Amino acid sequence: MQITVDAWDPSFADNPESPTRSGGTVRTEVELDPEDWRPIDAPAKGPRRLVVVDGVRRIDARVELLDDTDGHRGERWPGLCVSWAAGAVACDLDGHVSAVAEADVERGLFSAVDPGADFGRYPHCEVESADPGELIAAAQRKMTELEAKVASMVAMDAELAVLDGPLRGRDQLSNSVGYIKSHHRSYLQGEQNAVVERLAPGQRTPVFHLVSGWPRYTWYLRLPGTSNRGWSGIARLEASDDLTEEAAIALADATAAALPPLGSAAHKDARAPQNLTPIAGLERRLKRMLGDPRLLLRSVRAASMETGR
Amino acid sequence: MSDSVGRVLGTEDATPLSFWVGVGPEAYAQLDDVLTTERQVPGVGTVRISGVVTAVRSRHEGAQFDSDVFDIAGGLLPAQVQEAAEVTVTRVEPEVFVPPRPGAEVQRATGEDRDRALYFDGMARQVPLGFSRDGQPVFLNPDFLDGTRGAHVSISGISGVATKTSFATWMLYSLLHSGALGAEAANTKALIFNVKGEDLLLLDHDNTKIDETVRDSYRRLGMEPGAFKSVEVLAPPREGDSNGVPDVACRSTGVDAFYWTLAEFCQLNLLPFVFADGDDDRQQYTMVVHQVAARLRKEARPKDNGAISVDGRLLTSYRDLVDLVCERLADDETRTEWAGSAIGLGTVNAFIRRLIASGRDIGRLIRGDLPPRGAALSSDAQVTVVDLHNLPDRAQRFVVGVVLRSEFERKEKAGTARPLQFVVLDELNKYAPREGTSPIKDILLDIAERGRSLGVILIGAQQTASEVERRIASNSAIRVVGRLDAAEATRPEYGFLTQAQRMRVLMAKPGTMFVAQPELPVPLVVNFPFPAWATRPAEAGSAPAAASRSGRALSATAKVDPFDLAGDDEDDIPF
Numbered sequence: 001m002q003i004t005v006d007a008w009d010p011s012f013a014d015n016p017e018s019p020t021r022s023g024g025t026v027r028t029e030v031e032l033d034p035e036d037w038r039p040i041d042a043p044a045k046g047p048r049r050l051v052v053v054d055g056v057r058r059i060d061a062r063v064e065l066l067d068d069t070d071g072h073r074g075e076r077w078p079g080l081c082v083s084w085a086a087g088a089v090a091c092d093l094d095g096h097v098s099a100v101a102e103a104d105v106e107r108g109l110f111s112a113v114d115p116g117a118d119f120g121r122y123p124h125c126e127v128e129s130a131d132p133g134e135l136i137a138a139a140q141r142k143m144t145e146l147e148a149k150v151a152s153m154v155a156m157d158a159e160l161a162v163l164d165g166p167l168r169g170r171d172q173l174s175n176s177v178g179y180i181k182s183h184h185r186s187y188l189q190g191e192q193n194a195v196v197e198r199l200a201p202g203q204r205t206p207v208f209h210l211v212s213g214w215p216r217y218t219w220y221l222r223l224p225g226t227s228n229r230g231w232s233g234i235a236r237l238e239a240s241d242d243l244t245e246e247a248a249i250a251l252a253d254a255t256a257a258a259l260p261p262l263g264s265a266a267h268k269d270a271r272a273p274q275n276l277t278p279i280a281g282l283e284r285r286l287k288r289m290l291g292d293p294r295l296l297l298r299s300v301r302a303a304s305m306e307t308g309r
Numbered sequence: 310m311s312d313s314v315g316r317v318l319g320t321e322d323a324t325p326l327s328f329w330v331g332v333g334p335e336a337y338a339q340l341d342d343v344l345t346t347e348r349q350v351p352g353v354g355t356v357r358i359s360g361v362v363t364a365v366r367s368r369h370e371g372a373q374f375d376s377d378v379f380d381i382a383g384g385l386l387p388a389q390v391q392e393a394a395e396v397t398v399t400r401v402e403p404e405v406f407v408p409p410r411p412g413a414e415v416q417r418a419t420g421e422d423r424d425r426a427l428y429f430d431g432m433a434r435q436v437p438l439g440f441s442r443d444g445q446p447v448f449l450n451p452d453f454l455d456g457t458r459g460a461h462v463s464i465s466g467i468s469g470v471a472t473k474t475s476f477a478t479w480m481l482y483s484l485l486h487s488g489a490l491g492a493e494a495a496n497t498k499a500l501i502f503n504v505k506g507e508d509l510l511l512l513d514h515d516n517t518k519i520d521e522t523v524r525d526s527y528r529r530l531g532m533e534p535g536a537f538k539s540v541e542v543l544a545p546p547r548e549g550d551s552n553g554v555p556d557v558a559c560r561s562t563g564v565d566a567f568y569w570t571l572a573e574f575c576q577l578n579l580l581p582f583v584f585a586d587g588d589d590d591r592q593q594y595t596m597v598v599h600q601v602a603a604r605l606r607k608e609a610r611p612k613d614n615g616a617i618s619v620d621g622r623l624l625t626s627y628r629d630l631v632d633l634v635c636e637r638l639a640d641d642e643t644r645t646e647w648a649g650s651a652i653g654l655g656t657v658n659a660f661i662r663r664l665i666a667s668g669r670d671i672g673r674l675i676r677g678d679l680p681p682r683g684a685a686l687s688s689d690a691q692v693t694v695v696d697l698h699n700l701p702d703r704a705q706r707f708v709v710g711v712v713l714r715s716e717f718e719r720k721e722k723a724g725t726a727r728p729l730q731f732v733v734l735d736e737l738n739k740y741a742p743r744e745g746t747s748p749i750k751d752i753l754l755d756i757a758e759r760g761r762s763l764g765v766i767l768i769g770a771q772q773t774a775s776e777v778e779r780r781i782a783s784n785s786a787i788r789v790v791g792r793l794d795a796a797e798a799t800r801p802e803y804g805f806l807t808q809a810q811r812m813r814v815l816m817a818k819p820g821t822m823f824v825a826q827p828e829l830p831v832p833l834v835v836n837f838p839f840p841a842w843a844t845r846p847a848e849a850g851s852a853p854a855a856a857s858r859s860g861r862a863l864s865a866t867a868k869v870d871p872f873d874l875a876g877d878d879e880d881d882i883p884f
Binding site: 098262268281 | 371373374376377380381382383384385386387388
């Protein structure tokens with residue numbers, strides 16, 4: 001019996017390291033024939049100028065809106081006051097400089113009904129449903145939009161742009177890859193799936209094409225730092241379906257060369273090594289930019305007193 | 310006029326006495342910079358808060374672990390380098406002690422703003438002290454030097470690198486040549502004791518080793534570079550020389566020998582200064598000392614060339630005097646008269662032992678074979694250097710004690726504070742130690758406590774202020790610190806230094822001094838220019854005409870050729 005310990009902090013309980021379910025349509029012969037699948041070493045030289053894009057969001061307050069318009073009087077609607085921020089870190093590995101190149105903060109009140117008044121710093125964002133899960137999803141979409149906006153501003157300055165999370169909706173940039181830290185689904189079968197577990201640190205799987213909701217090229221990469229067994233330290237990367245197969249393979253090589261040195265250390269990051277060092281630094285910065293939650297909550301309370309008068 | 314340095318930090322407490330400034334990305338602040346900020350106070354108006362930078366720091370913001378620095382420097386982790394500077398407030402105008410507001414813009418003070426921050430605007434007269442780190446001049450208020458509002462200077466620092474004596478002479482030069490004393494400068498006198506080397510014997514010689522930059526710094530401070538104009542050097546007579554030729558190697562002209570005749574020794578009651586060691590005072594024989602001194606004053610009859618006769622016996626040297634005293638004390642019949650009654654034989658013998666021992670040290674200073682010199686100090690030279698460095702410890706104490714007493718008595722009799730008499734004395738911890746008493750310490754205490762009104766200003770230097778009599782240090786209006794030893798710097802005597810300055814004095818370079826003056830709550834760091842006068846023979850240029858007794862403008866350091874008959878055209882070589 002072999003037991004592997006999850007490398008991530010146990011509090012990230014919803015991120016099982018090993019994928020369980022499977023799904024999607026997979027075409028494995030993009031780079032190598034399925035029979036030839038084997039771990040692929042990184043090229044000696046990779047991109048030196050990277051951009052890493054990430055976003056954070058925080059629920060500042062949960063509110064309830066009491067409708068007092070005619071016909072709906074007495075109806076209660078849930079709402080969320082959310083702050084989100086997105087930013088980009090430009091890493092110049094030759095110049096030994098990394099700096100936050102672009103960062104932006106937005107806020108919004110997500111609810112199905114318009115409060116009809118100015119609600120503090122939170123402009124109203126219309127949501128179709130009153131379901132709390134749907135409200136959060138809407139906030140997440142807004143954050144993804146902001147990330148895409150930030151990415152579009154900085155990505156072309158770099159040789160490789162790493163966008164945190166799936167590439168969905170942000171796939172217009174030819175040098176961008178989506179970076180997925182945790183794996184809910186296993187897309188590969190049998191022999192090919194075994195190749196993932198055989199990866200040595202810094203190696204990647206061949207590129208394959210995946211349609212699961214939307215089409216993209218994707219590959220797995222093992223980051224160094226934890227044990228080399230099982231699915232620990234494995235990240236999945238996505239590239240746009242618009243690319244040629246050759247371009248997608250070139251991007252895969254670039255990530256295999258560039259990303260392993262960025263992997264974080266276990267004692268510094270609860271989600272090591274997948275949570276890349278620049279992302280961790282950026283997230284700290286962005287969280288600070290979101291502002292003090294107690295002050296924001298107070299401002300929400302003050303605004304609610306104002307509108308309720 | 311002023312340029313922005315940054316903004317007042319809100320992450321550190323800002324108080325009316327000190328605050329932190331976040332330094333802007335395009336700016337810098339270094340230690341000793343003068344910064345200023347403003348705030349609006351309802352009902353009062355604009356309050357300007359100015360101060361001196363006493364600490365600076367920079368750090369990585371966004372880094373959590375020490376090892377993050379490698380990720381940041383390697384370009385992996387985004388972080389910001391943020392510098393901050395601590396400002397110790399020197400002046401709040403008007404005096405409404407409110408803290409500056411976080412976020413308020415902080416500017417570097419220049420011109421009038423800087424003068425106001427450092428109280429230079431209120432100084433009716435200014436004595437240049439040198440330059441601060443930023444190259445701007447720093448001034449001293451002479452009111453605290455000449456006795457108007459305070460007097461005396463205490464200079465501390467370790468030997469060799471602290472440049473205590475250089476600073477003391479520089480301060481004198483600045484005081485006399487900057488015009489701060491006005492017309493009074495011409496009559497102001499200085500007495501300098503040279504305790505080691507022949508460093509101070511060439512004060513009247515231009516320094517040939519200084520370049521135009523040093524000269525320019527003198528001019529920027531408002532004075533011409535040069536040597537002291539009127540200097541008299543006094544040196545002890547050579548050991549064993551019956552003509553009283555001064556014992557000085559580095560100069561041949563402009564030097565006089567100093568000594569006291571036996572007649573003066575007896576009449577002026579100088580014997581106690583032979584026993585001016587701290588050790589001496591703890592012994593029983595002080596009684597004997599005073600008794601013998603009184604006896605000598607009564608019995609001695611002056612003869613030619615400073616000799617005396619006691620009971621019809623002619624004494625022409627200190628040794629003769631010692632012999633006579635020893636005889637009188639050894640003789641049972643005369644002992645009571647000379648030593649006083651009820652003095653034990655052991656005590657008398659202890660006195661005799663020490664008196665005989667003093668003959669070797671003091672012998673060449675007390676003469677019965679040379680004409681009296683009159684006053685110890687001639688009154689026409691502005692600066693008198695008394696060279697002690699060739700003398701043994703007991704003789705040094707004797708000279709310092711006697712010279713200081715005669716000067717103090719002269720000023721006391723004159724009854725007026727002006728013209729001022731400055732006294733520069735190094736190794737104050739030897740002459741006025743914290744423990745014990747001695748005749749010299751009594752005089753120094755007198756100077757420290759009454760000198761201000763009598764116009765005797767003490768510029769004392771010592772390696773360790775903690776070992777100097779507290780009353781002398783506490784009477785000094787101006788305190789100067791050069792490089793200090795680490796253990797010494799932590800002592801309460803240096804409490805006027807800020808925490809950061811206490812660490813900085815450990816590595817202060819020669820030529821850097823921390824000067825505390827009563828008006829400013831923070832000591833200022835001063836770089837004083839290199840001396841424009843020679844400090845060793847190799848640097849010496851020409852001396853002013855006054856220094857050469859023959860009237861020729863010859864360098865006093867020039868070797869005199871005994872066979873050179875130049876200037877003597879009449880006499881030919883007689884063969």
